[in-house]
Amino acid sequence: MIQLTADEARVLGVLIEKAFTTPEQYPLTLNAVVNGANQKNNRDPVMSMDEGRAFDALEGLRAKGLVVRADMAGSRVNKFRHQAGEALHARPAELAILAELLLRGPQTLGELRGRASRMQAFESLEAAKGMIDALRTREEPLVRELPPSPGSRAERYVQLLCPESVPTEDAAPTTAGTPAPETAPPTPVSTPDLTARIASLESEVAVLRAALQRLALSIGEPDPFAAHEPSPAREVI
Secondary structure, eight states, X not given: OOOOOHHHHHHHHHHHHHHHHOGGGOSEEHHHHHHHHTOSSSOSSOOOOOHHHHHHHHHHXXXXXXXXXXXXXXXSSOEEEEOHHHHHTOOHHHHHHHHHHHHHOSEEHHHHHHHHTTTSOOSSHHHHHHHHHHHHSSSSOXXXXXXXXXXXXXXXXEESSOGGGSOGGGSOOOOTXXXXXXXXXXXXXXXXXXXXXXXXHHHHHHHHXXXXXXXXXXXXXOOTTGGGSOOOOOOOO
């Protein structure tokens, strides 16, 4: 299966998104790709990609058959368009779902339907789920289901084109039957070390106490610790 770097995943997501949402400005120039990659809305994480990184990502995608250069008549700048539909054998609605996952990471069914609807109409949750299942049940899946986030009951979905962009906590679970690595127990504090630390603290407290008593005496105030002195033990007859 095709594997993408994080930069290639962001750029491919941008090209798919802009082809749907701003067709009048598509194909994209290198500058438009950079601006799309660095958007602060509909992006997670937010990036700061320069033209060099964007160009390298475009060249990487071209080598993988996902992007072609589209030089326009009369244009002095190179423009780029994706061909993910052909390369991945994906329908427009599937591409919209995939673009959202490339641009924003793992999401629930409801989030995907709402956000991908700006690219393709999904009449219902079932319609969106059908597209996700089509991507998930391929011979070489492009999407995988994840367990719900803590405090949520909704399953999430993640794209598999760029595994390195999946957050660590969403990585594939440990293979069944393989024990998880043991966590080393905390190193106990030895008794001599603990005794020395207590003695040092007691010494510092004694110095501070003596200084406060001298200060109180110099300004004519009573000993601030007199009320806290332990009472002498009473003799029991």
